[in-house]
Amino acid sequence: VNDPAAVILDAEATRRLGYRIVDALVDEYQLPRSERPVPQASMHRFLERVSEPPPAAPADPDATLELAFEALRENMNHTDHPRFFSRVPGPSSAAGALGDMLATALNAGAMSESGHAGPTALELVVLGWLTELLGMPAETEGVLLSGGSMSSLTAFATARRVMLGEHDPAATAYLSDQSHSAIERGLRILGFAPDRIRILPSDEHLRLSPDVLADAIAADRAAGLRPFVVVANAGTTNSGAVDPMHAIADIAAAEGLWLHVDGAYGAPAALTDRARRLLDGMQRADSLTLDPHKWLFAPYEIGVLLVRRPGALEQTFSVDPEYLRDSGAGLHFRNRGPQLSRATRALKLWMIFKLHGVDALRAAVDRGIALAEIAEQELRAGADWTVVSPAQLAVVCFEHRRLPAEQLTARALADGYAAPSSTVLHGRSVVRLCTINPRTTEQEIRETIRRMDALAHAVAGG
Ligand SMILES: Cc1ncc(COP(=O)(O)O)c(C=O)c1O
Numbered sequence: 099v100n101d102p103a104a105v106i107l108d109a110e111a112t113r114r115l116g117y118r119i120v121d122a123l124v125d126e127y128q129l130p131r132s133e134r135p136v137p138q139a140s141m142h143r144f145l146e147r148v149s150e151p152p153p154a155a156p157a158d159p160d161a162t163l164e165l166a167f168e169a170l171r172e173n174m175n176h177t178d179h180p181r182f183f184s185r186v187p188g189p190s191s192a193a194g195a196l197g198d199m200l201a202t203a204l205n206a207g208a209m210s211e212s213g214h215a216g217p218t219a220l221e222l223v224v225l226g227w228l229t230e231l232l233g234m235p236a237e238t239e240g241v242l243l244s245g246g247s248m249s250s251l252t253a254f255a256t257a258r259r260v261m262l263g264e265h266d267p268a269a270t271a272y273l274s275d276q277s278h279s280a281i282e283r284g285l286r287i288l289g290f291a292p293d294r295i296r297i298l299p300s301d302e303h304l305r306l307s308p309d310v311l312a313d314a315i316a317a318d319r320a321a322g323l324r325p326f327v328v329v330a331n332a333g334t335t336n337s338g339a340v341d342p343m344h345a346i347a348d349i350a351a352a353e354g355l356w357l358h359v360d361g362a363y364g365a366p367a368a369l370t371d372r373a374r375r376l377l378d379g380m381q382r383a384d385s386l387t388l389d390p391h392k393w394l395f396a397p398y399e400i401g402v403l404l405v406r407r408p409g410a411l412e413q414t415f416s417v418d419p420e421y422l423r424d425s426g427a428g429l430h431f432r433n434r435g436p437q438l439s440r441a442t443r444a445l446k447l448w449m450i451f452k453l454h455g456v457d458a459l460r461a462a463v464d465r466g467i468a469l470a471e472i473a474e475q476e477l478r479a480g481a482d483w484t485v486v487s488p489a490q491l492a493v494v495c496f497e498h499r500r501l502p503a504e505q506l507t508a509r510a511l512a513d514g515y516a517a518p519s520s521t522v523l524h525g526r527s528v529v530r531l532c533t534i535n536p537r538t539t540e541q542e543i544r545e546t547i548r549r550m551d552a553l554a555h556a557v558a559g560g
Pocket residue numbers: 186244245246247248278280333334335360361362363364389401
């Protein structure tokens with residue numbers, strides 16, 4: 099067939115380009131990585147390279163792939179690079195990428211049980227594994243979404259449906275000033291007014307204080323409001339802090355609030371002996387968010403939502419249009435969230451679990467926690483560093499006596515060896531390392547800190 103209207107790339111070109119993409123995948127996970135974790139890219143410069151009218155005729159396939167590689171290799175942060183420590187890295191894996199490639203290659207959807215029996219089964223299996231590993235009750239149900247933001251949004255829609263039925267303008271949500279911005283955004287999208295989103299001040303350890311929470315709930319009840327959901331952090335983005343899970347779960351139970359746990363990045367730490375106790379109580383959540391595209395080594399995008407109450411997701415999202423009725427009864431993941439057409443996200447996570455096994459994943463997560471502890475020791479041994487927030491769930495925050503955090507971070511990025519980031523903890527600017535990539539070596543951690551120290555001295559003198 100050589101009919102351009104059929105939109106078929108010839109088999110030879112498909113194979114050639116496909117093999118080159120597989121080669122790129124293999125290269126991606128070879129160590130050491132020679133490129134900078136954060137290249138000196140400019141969107142506008144690259145836009146000039148690719149701006150053109152809609153292509154009228156087919157372009158050369160190999161040249162097109164070259165341009166695509168240029169977009170991704172030289173013009174993008176490599177969040178899976180062993181020395182990318184900014185924000186929350188995306189230390190993906192070959193197993194996950196292969197799963198995603200296969201799902202894409204075969205255009206695998208996961209909308210209905212009848213139409214997507216295999217993908218639906220795989221989604222049930224990975225949700226079941228996570229339910230068990232996190233210690234949630236066996237009847238817990240879930241759904242795979244694009245990431246933590248969509249997962250929390252979906253959880254709040256579910257909480258509202260179950261707890262309130264319809265939207266109630268008096269309904270009030272509680273979170274800490276360390277909660278991720280996705281929490282506030284999710285609530286806002288659902289129509290919660292800013293004064294129904296109670297952002298409570300965190301304590302000196304950057305945790306939500308049960309007393310502050312209880313007082314806020316009491317004050318709001320006295321004012322005629324309707325407290326209905328509280329969000330606990332299982333690892334904040336800023337510092338890795340974990341809110342006191344049992345104490346917050348106790349308040350939620352006593353007050354009849356829905357407990358949502360945001361474990362988007364931190365929840366996998368519950369697999370490890372080192373962090374299990376810290377996260378204990380998380381399994382009491384009514385809903386829990388976990389992002390495999392962060393600390394379970396999956397490529398973007400995949401977020402998990404687990405919901406304790408069976409049927410709650412369907413109660414919230416089920417619709418029954420006439421054109422879908424012939425897909426029959428059964429489990430249709432399209433009825434557990436906002437998406438109808440949805441990719442088989444389960445496949446990449448299933449491949450990761452199958453090709454590595456839980457013990458290897460546990461060790462990989464544990465290694466990330468250990469690397470931040472090594473960074474902390476190294477900082478404490480230096481003359482000019484102050485550890486502002488100790489290593490918690492693979493995050494450590496600190497400052498240098500000679501150079502403000504933002505400047506030091508900018509210098510480190512310009513130097514190119516490693517990519518730390520900066521944040522602000524209770525008004526104090528800090529440098530931050532998030533060390534969840536299991537391919538990072540101890541030597542790279544020490545060298546990152548040594549170079550930042552040298553940069554601070556070079557700029558500030560002395
Ligand atoms: C604690 C936490 N919650 C939510 C999110 C948002 O997740 P996503 O970017 O996958 O939407 C993040 C992302 O970094 C996070 O760290």
